[in-house]
Amino acid sequence: MRAIDKKLWRELWNMRMQALAIAMVIVSGVSIYIMSLSTLDSLYETRGNYYRNNHFAQVFASLKRAPLSLVKRIAEIPGVNKIETRVVAYVNLDVQGFADPVSGHLLSLPDNSHGLLNQVYMRNGRLFEPGRDNEILLSEEFANAHNLQTGDKIRATINGRRKTLTIVGIALSPEYIYQIAPGAMFPDYLRYGVLWMARKPLASAYDMDGAFNDVTLTLSQGSNAQDVIDRLDDILKAYGGTGAIARKDQLSNRFLSEELKQQQTIATVFPVIFFAVAAFLLNVVISRLISLEREQIAGLKAFGYSNLAVGIHYTKLVLMIVAIGIVGGIAAGVWMGQGMSNIYMKLYSFPYMIYVLKPGVIVSASAISVVVAILGTLYAVRNAARLPPAQALRPEPPAIYHATLIERMGLQRWFSQPTRMILRHIERRPFKSLLTTLGISMACGIMMIGGFQEGAIDTMVDVQYGMSQREDLMAIYTEPTSMRSLYSLRNLHGVEHAEGFRVVPARLEFQHRDYRTSVHGIETDGELMRLLDEDLNVIRLPERGVILTDYLAEILHIKPGDSLTIEVLEGHRVTVQVVVAGTTKQYLGVNAYMRRDALNRLLKEGNAISGALLRVDEGHRREVYAELKEMPRIAGVVDQKSAIQAFYDTLAETVLFFTFISTLLGATISFGVVYNSMRIALSERNRELASLRVLGFSRGEVAYILLGELALLTIIAIPVGLLIGYGLCAYLAFRFDTDLYRIPLVLGINVYAFAALVVIMSALVSAIMIWRNLAHLDMVAVLKSKE
Amino acid sequence: MAKEHYTHERLDEQVVFHVHGVTKTYQMGEVQVHALRGVDLDLYRGEFTVLLGASGSGKSTLLNILGGLDTPSEGHVLYGERDLTRASEAELTEYRRYHVGFVFQFYNLIPSLTARENVAVVTEISRAPMQPEEALQLVGLAERMDHFPAQLSGGEQQRVAIARAIAKKPDVLLCDEPTGALDSATGIVVLEALQRVNEELGTSTVVITHNAAIAQMANRVIHLADGKISEVHTNKTRLQPAQLSW
Ligand SMILES: Nc1ncnc2c1ncn2[C@@H]1O[C@H](COP(=O)(O)OP(=O)(O)OP(=O)(O)O)[C@@H](O)[C@H]1O
């Protein structure tokens, strides 16, 4: 090895702790970049692969009932490729040993096949045997939640009749990657499942022989989904069609797409911060190294090393540190990416996960690290290269200090001499002090994200299900039913309160914007379903007009007082103009609300309700469930709170993983910044501090001068960091806003405290390490050497 | 006062450096420091020159200019045919790499490299150098080759610096107080090494010193005072290093 390269290795070894601290920051940036992008690629790849292999449909429509002969007309729509009709039913299930209400979707499968579109993926077991009417396939998540295996039996209420079904296979479907009950917001694998059954028995149970109530399509290349949807809606209108949707609006697919978008945001925001900090640290450390070595550099140049050679020499040092960061970052990133993909596989219902690590991701991560590092050190390295040798041969002149602002203001008598040294040192390098503070602040800010996510979900749930939708159970009727049915619900032993609601699918339109959702008719002074205003006060429903979810008003660009067009996608499919009376704060979903009686009038129907909200006495829960199951009119029962609980359990792992990672990364940054700043301060002031020791200062007094400065900067950095963290969370909340959910920007005191604490801890760890270095302060060297 | 041009008696010899009207002014904030105030000088091939002068008289400045480390504010310096004052950065680098050996006043060793490696840093980029070991042997440091600068005394560090300068067998050797930190016995070892290089390789050598005794081994002694040449003295008879004492 060339001597000059040996110099590099030895120097790297001498500054190994600093190099490691910087490398760790790069590791963080690279790993989170690789984690997010590879997770993203994996999800895209897996989803794409799954969709393709299992022929996920592109247009979905449900209707009341249409004869199979209608297929011919649908096939004539230009752009339609494949068509599959199905019989789909929403049923109550009864799992042995599980008392809570369970509902499920029962889908027909053509004889002895995986289906034409939305093909099932068989995890195990077999398809149906002809003639056996009671065989089903069960969705994997549901089967796992209940520990059901092939051969086990479950009971279902199919069109009012109890049936015992035998599980012959466990399956998954691209249609239910995100598996939630209608009306629910969170997956609850215990209380909602998907089942497949042979078409014949299912059709005859629902009087659908030779008919269908659900149709899915694929499109031929280059055709416009919206055109097809419009034509399909025209055809299905007469058969009770509730409006076809494109794949992008299909619920499961939409949730997944939103998730992918969030990954994308994470993939950009975080690495930017880490790379910026890494660049800063490298700059500080390399600048210092170069200023320490200016006389060596001069020597090298005097012996005929060119500017370029000197520049390359220091660039190599930077690259060596970056290389450690890249290698570590790739390893950590792949590990984290696989972990993340597995969490996704659990959170969603994928049959498999193809972990994709594109070479491009690694190349770009490496390239970004290298470029950032070089940009960060360019100035310092260029200065080293350009250093006129004759000048550099002379030792650097003593730094120029000034009396600080505070001293000029005449306040110095309040400060001891060491404190004045601290203040002067900070004031002499305002920019560097600022960047150090900013670096620590960034760390502090990053650490708030984990806590923010957790708190945000809590708030979301508290507001939505604690204050707004307060029912214990929601019973959904098979079809709109008279208000009088509520009496039988109220009479159930254990039901304390029951409120009816009416809900219809509708297309809302204002000017050139439109949005598909549902209009909810709710009781004026309802106890269980209440709308909240911006300050979370209950809104009294107006006599006329609709109230929109605040986010929906934003989507439609509509204000209270404007006239909204509502096209009901059910029954007579009336289109009416209704004034927007106000907006309501909601974190989950987007809907339109009006008085139930007003909605009934609008639909030109009597006092009909689509379902009921129930408050149930805890002690009688079981009995109420049991009774509800027996009611033929009730298609399903949703227990939102249990769903939330189940969701929390699934999510806990994700949140924990994320909190762990963001804390680790934040701590890395704050340690990296604080430790490096201290080391550099120590190296810059080595001589000064050693001289003070010679003059009789104690180690503590000397430490105070050195560490006091960083303590001061850290103390300043924390409030700034909390602000930055708030901003970061606000940005994420804003970026994560979708019509499915909005993340409230709520940051508890514990979130702030945690971030501040970790920063203080990592500063303390650095301080301890520096304290040990101070013990080795070489007093003799100071006296011996020149300067 | 009219400028004198100091020349050598042996005019048949080849001029290595032709210094003409060189001034050097440093701007130090408000004040100007005149380090050199007009120097005219010729140096000849193979000549051993000693530069004497008070502290701050401009010796190091002149040496740095000769070595292509610095450029004069005014005037010209020719190295052979080559005008150093007009040379590009790359030409100066090339000049230093292949023609000049430096010994610095403050050694400028690389602390992270051993004595041997400090020499190797230079030999690795030069044409036909000595082995680092050979150079260290010449300055009496064979035993301490694998020591780091921090493990060497001031005088030993200085000898490493000299070994580093002579190892590349330069055409010109520029030494800034090469014996400043040495006792007379070691100083003589070092001076013998310099003289050997001077005689065996014909290296033109310029040595700055505060030690008038060393002047006795030079062909010529040039006195600098206040940025100007105040006196040039040619030794009729040169002493061997071993004959010196201080
Ligand atoms: N880079 C510089 N900036 C400002 N002034 C300088 C610089 N280099 C040298 N000087 C000044 O120029 C003058 C000559 O300096 P030089 O180093 O040549 O002196 P010297 O003769 O080598 O002295 P010494 O024997 O102490 O080494 C001095 O007054 C010095 O302060």
Ligand SMILES: [Mg+2]
């Ligand atoms: Mg000098």
